[in-house]
Amino acid sequence: MASWVDDASSNETAIITCFVAVFVVVYFAWNENKSSKANAKLPPGPRGLPVVGYLPFLGTTDLHKTFTELSGVYGPIFKIWLGNKLCAVVSSPALVKQVLRKLFVSKMMSNATLDACYALRKQEVKNTIRDLYNNNKDNIGSGNGKPIDVGELSISTLVRVMQNMLWGQALETREKEITNLGANLAELMVLLGTPNISDIFPVLSWLDMQGIERRAEKISLWFENIINSGVEQYRNKFSVVKGEEAAAGKNIERSRNKDFLRLLLELQENEDSASSISMPCSWYVKQLDTKSCKITAIYLREAASDDIIVAGTDTTTTMVEWTMAELMQHPQVMKKVQEELAQVVGMDSCVEEYHLPKVKYLDAVVKETFRLHPALPLLVPRTASQNSNIGGYTIPNDTNLMLNVWAIHRDPQLWDNPLDFRPERFLNDDIISKFNYSGNNFQYLPFGSGRRMCAGIALAERMLMLVLASLLHLFEWKLPPGTKLDLSEKYGIVMRKKEPLIAIPTPRLPNSDLYQ
Numbered sequence: 001m002a003s004w005v006d007d008a009s010s011n012e013t014a015i016i017t018c019f020v021a022v023f024v025v026v027y028f029a030w031n032e033n034k035s036s037k038a039n040a041k042l043p044p045g046p047r048g049l050p051v052v053g054y055l056p057f058l059g060t061t062d063l064h065k066t067f068t069e070l071s072g073v074y075g076p077i078f079k080i081w082l083g084n085k086l087c088a089v090v091s092s093p094a095l096v097k098q099v100l101r102k103l104f105v106s107k108m109m110s111n112a113t114l115d116a117c118y119a120l121r122k123q124e125v126k127n128t129i130r131d132l133y134n135n136n137k138d139n140i141g142s143g144n145g146k147p148i149d150v151g152e153l154s155i156s157t158l159v160r161v162m163q164n165m166l167w168g169q170a171l172e173t174r175e176k177e178i179t180n181l182g183a184n185l186a187e188l189m190v191l192l193g194t195p196n197i198s199d200i201f202p203v204l205s206w207l208d209m210q211g212i213e214r215r216a217e218k219i220s221l222w223f224e225n226i227i228n229s230g231v232e233q234y235r236n237k238f239s240v241v242k243g244e245e246a247a248a249g250k251n252i253e254r255s256r257n258k259d260f261l262r263l264l265l266e267l268q269e270n271e272d273s274a275s276s277i278s279m280p281c282s283w284y285v286k287q288l289d290t291k292s293c294k295i296t297a298i299y300l301r302e303a304a305s306d307d308i309i310v311a312g313t314d315t316t317t318t319m320v321e322w323t324m325a326e327l328m329q330h331p332q333v334m335k336k337v338q339e340e341l342a343q344v345v346g347m348d349s350c351v352e353e354y355h356l357p358k359v360k361y362l363d364a365v366v367k368e369t370f371r372l373h374p375a376l377p378l379l380v381p382r383t384a385s386q387n388s389n390i391g392g393y394t395i396p397n398d399t400n401l402m403l404n405v406w407a408i409h410r411d412p413q414l415w416d417n418p419l420d421f422r423p424e425r426f427l428n429d430d431i432i433s434k435f436n437y438s439g440n441n442f443q444y445l446p447f448g449s450g451r452r453m454c455a456g457i458a459l460a461e462r463m464l465m466l467v468l469a470s471l472l473h474l475f476e477w478k479l480p481p482g483t484k485l486d487l488s489e490k491y492g493i494v495m496r497k498k499e500p501l502i503a504i505p506t507p508r509l510p511n512s513d514l515y516q
């Protein structure tokens with residue numbers, strides 16, 4: 001009997017010892033995981049229990065309310081441990097914007113996504129080529145083609161490309177708004193480039209003396225309005241189209257004409273699958289859904305908001321215009337570009353995106369144009385978030401910082417003959433790896449650098465190269481008789497050519513079918 005009691009108590013002790021041992025191992029493993037993350041500066045948040053973290057305190061319902069209470073204590077971004085999974089909860093529009101911007105870059109600018117909407121880009125470039133050809137076809141051979149404004153041509157192409165890619169099918173029935181889009185964008189750019197007295201004297205900002213904020217607000221509301229109704233239309237259309245495609249047995253994944261909104265809706269649908277948005281993002285998404293925010297509308301506002309369209313079209317247009325102008329100023333370079341295109345694409349084909357990685361000389365021409373004419377000469381102004389010391393001087397908190405990339409790109413200590421247009425400087429293999437668009441080399445920053453760097457580089461590169469290669473492969477370009485090229489600049493957030501580039505295109509390829 002005694003031995004049975006002894007056995008039982010020693011069994012009990014063994015079980016307790018085992019349990020404690022397992023607990024200690026798990027606790028230390030959990031702590032290890034936590035402390036490796038703790039080295040990074042994590043957001044603040046409530047303490048949880050070992051192993052289970054904050055899970056026991058969350059309850060099963062009204063998670064959004066618990067989170068709202070926690071954000072009252074810990075601020076607009078806080079962390080909680082759910083088991084050993086670290087989660088961050090974001091509840092301020094500015095931070096949500098940051099998260100979604102990251103999502104925009106990682107998901108919408110991925111090669112797979114950009115491949116999926118190639119057909120939409122290609123279609124719009126084809127339409128431009130057709131219009132250009134048809135406008136000039138009566139003059140072919142006469143040497144008296146019609147002059148066109150290269151900037152206007154590229155902005156109308158790029159606005160359509162961007163719209164089509166972002167939310168084209170949502171706006172199919174809204175022709176009038178689409179026509180107004182170009183005019184509203186142009187006005188917005190003028191407003192953004194106008195020096196604003198309110199920025200210089202914030203105390204006067206409530207007066208909005210120049211009316212800039214009122215006008216900008218009106219245009220933003222207009223954008224928001226079409227976008228919101230577009231989303232609703234689209235949601236309905238999306239389910240119908242999907243149903244039809246499924247009935248017709250189409251492989252939806254392979255379709256190459258999906259606009260971004262469609263891809264976003266699919267992403268949202270697949271949220272729980274392997275291909276879904278990574279944990280932190282789907283977490284925010286779930287929170288937003290719980291709060292009955294329309295996540296698609298938020299996504300869309302982010303992905304297709306006026307700032308993305310403005311950021312994407314005006315910059316790319318400006319670069320098409322500058323590159324064409326430099327090429328017309330340097331006919332030998334233009335000739336080499338066209339020879340390269342003839343070799344890579346062939347005189348009986350149109351340019352396709354898969355040709356672009358092979359046109360190295362055109363790539364060097366574009367890089368050299370970026371160097372001499374960076375689209376945003378002062379990048380996006382930064383504000384110092386704390387007192388700092390830069391170059392031995394004190395820069396007080398809240399100072400506006402302007403980074404003069406234009407000057408760096410023309411600095412004679414950094415570049416040989418910096419004012420010469422010499423694409424060859426970007427052809428050397430060492431140089432190619434040294435100067436890319438990643439923002440890691442502070443000598444060359446056409447897309448900026450750091451947290452605020454361009455969110456659309458991957459798309460920008462594809463669109464710019466496709467438009468330029470198509471215009472240059474399909475047409476010869478010359479100035480109207482008696483005119484001179486002027487390369488002076490007009491300062492603005494985006495720095496355009498002062499005088500529009502007016503040029504005459506003449507079809508270059510023998511097969512007229514390629515222009516239709």
Ligand code: HEM
Binds near residue numbers: 319381446452454460
């Ligand atoms: C040739 C075309 C383009 C050029 C040269 C360009 C250049 C730039 C530059 C210099 C900045 C500021 C970066 C900084 O201050 O560090 C910027 C910001 C931005 N770009 Fe682009 N960009 C182009 C096309 C695009 C496209 C196609 C999109 C979107 C589809 C886009 C979206 C943005 C956005 C959203 C920002 C603001 C990022 C932020 O403030 O967080 N850009 N771009």
